[in-house]
Amino acid sequence: MSGVLRRVRGLPLRSRLALLVAVAVAAAVAAVAVTCWFLTRGQLYGQIDNNLANEAHSLGRSQTAYIVSNCGVSQSPAQPGFPGPTVQIVYPNGQVCTSPGDASIPVQASDLRVARGTQSTSTHTTTASDGTDMRVVTLSAFDQDGERLALSVASPLHEVTKPLTTLAWVLLLVGGIGVLGATAAGLWIARAGLRPVDKLTDAVEHVARTEDLTVRIPVDGNDEIARLSASFNSMTASLASSRELQRQLIADAGHELRTPLTSMRTNIELLTRSEDTGRAIPPDDRRALMASLKAQMTELAALIGDLQELSRTGLGAGDGPVKVVSLHETVRSAVERARLRGPELTIDAELAPWYVRAEPAALERAIVNLLDNAVKFSPEKGTVEVRLMRGTLTVRDHGPGIPADELPYVFDRFWRSPTARALPGSGLGLSIVARTVEASGGEVALAAADGGGTVATMRLPGAPTPPPEIPESAT
Incomplete structure (x- = not known):
């Protein structure tokens, strides 16, 4: 049985469907045929039993006396036989008298019980002395003297078996034709029903072979195959978009890395040429070159760090677990770091307690980037105002502000305002902020502040009191 199942599993899907349809139809046809055959058999047996009972009731005393008078007498060729079915008289002592010209019928125990009056009727199948199935x-009866006896009436069984055999062959033929037709219909239905699956398979194999993500499968209807095709189209579209974003990221990163590397290469070549030619660079120029090298190395390190952070948050998630984070403490720590980076600035912080669920390191990096942006664009001895009220963090600077037509692009990767090209930065800081906040279920926006400058607004869902910790298995 297990070997058969393994062979069935090894068949193609359309063959298995056709086989299942054929087996189901064969089982249904077999059940109907067997039921029909037994119902017909019961009807035929009932009909012949009724006919024999009617024959027994119609026998007169004269016919019974004729059978008794000829009991044991051999019939001559010229003597006519007893008309109708075989009739046999059974006495209580087991003695029998059979109608002249007919083969005797074996007496059953039930026949004797009828003859003795302990049973009213008996119906059975037996074989006559000449080998005929009867x-x-x-039925119970009485002779002319009023003594009890039994009257058996028999008819050849071929009157029932012959039509039953014919019916069995007809049912077998019709059933076979039905199973063959069902198999053919099953193959056609399987082939038609699996045609969309074949298209989907061809598309998947084409994508795997050529990496062509522009392939789309036509979607017809709203059944399971159509949903599967739509899901495949959505998956390839997402993969194509992801590949395009990856290419764009690589191109943008290469462009941004080229600038500090070119500047460093130029400065190093100047220093090398000075050493090779023996022409000393003036001390002031040498100090400027070294400062430029240091600045470019710092900018390159910052850019690489931002790229690493972006690789973690680009899909909306970092590497660390989500925990309950004290947002006000995180902002306070970021404010202290911002004061070190802009010692000449005044950073005014007012922080109300607020707790959120987020990745601690990623959230702190996002807030630091937001404050760094304010520090970078604030005028000398300016003021940066930081407020945290009911989950809304605002960072307002008094710098030159951002033109309205540039606000839609501030969170794009590597985007930098033309007016800020001379300032250090990679153009990734605000992009990291946006993705980290979105991953935490919040939102962030930049807008022009009243009176000049820019105000950054970050909103994170949470509560003023610490919520329960998330189990690590749930993160």
Whole structure:
């Protein structure tokens, strides 16, 4: 049985569907055929039993006396036989008298019980002395003297078996034709039903072979195959978009890395040429070159760090677990770091307690980037105002502000305002902020502040009191 199942599993899907349809139809046809055959058999047996009972009731005393008078007498060729079915008289002592010209019928125990009056009727099948299968009905009767006896009336069974055999062959033929037709229909239905699956398979194999993500499968209807095709189209579209974003990121990163590397290469070549030619660079120029090298190395390190951070948050998630984070403490720590980076600035912080669920390191990096942006664009001895009220963090600077037509692009990767090209930065800081905040279920926006400058607004869902910790298995 297990070997058969393994062979069935090894068949193609359309062959298995056709086989299942054929087996189901064969089982249904077999059940109907067997039921029909048994119902017909019951009807035929009932009909012959009724006919034999009617024959027994119609026998007159004269016919019974004729059978008794000829009991044991051999019939001559010229003597006519007894008309109708075989009739046999059974006495209580087991003695029998059979109608002249007919083969005797074996007496059953039920026949004797009818003859003795302990049973009213008996119906059974037996074989006559000449080998003919007979259907026998035995009824209680009385002779001319009023003594009890049994009257058995029998008819050849071929009257039932012959039509039953014919019916069995007809049912077998019709059933076979039905199973063959069902198999053919199953193959056609499987082939038609699996045609969309074949298209999907061809598309997947084409994508795997050529990496062509522009392939789309036509979607017809709203059944399971259509949903599968739509899901495949959505998956390839997402993969194509991801590949395009990856290419764009690589191109943008290469462009941004080229600037500090070119500047460093130029400065190093100047220093090398000075050493090779023996022409000393003036001390002031040498100090300027070294400062430029240091600045470019710092900018390159910052850019690489931002790229690493972006690789973690680019899909909306970092590497660390999500925990309950004290947002006000995180902002306070970021404010202290911002004061070190802009010692000439005044950073005014007012922080109300607020707790959120987020990745601690990623959230702190996002807030630091937001404050760094304010520090970078603030005028000398300016003021940066930081407020945290009911989950809304605002960072307002008094710098030159951002033109309205540039606000839609501030969170794009590597985007930098033309007016800020001379300032250090990679153009990734605000992009990291946006992705980290979105991953935490919040939102962030930049807008022009009243009176000049820029105000950054970050909103994170949470509560003023610490919520329960998330189990690590849930993160």
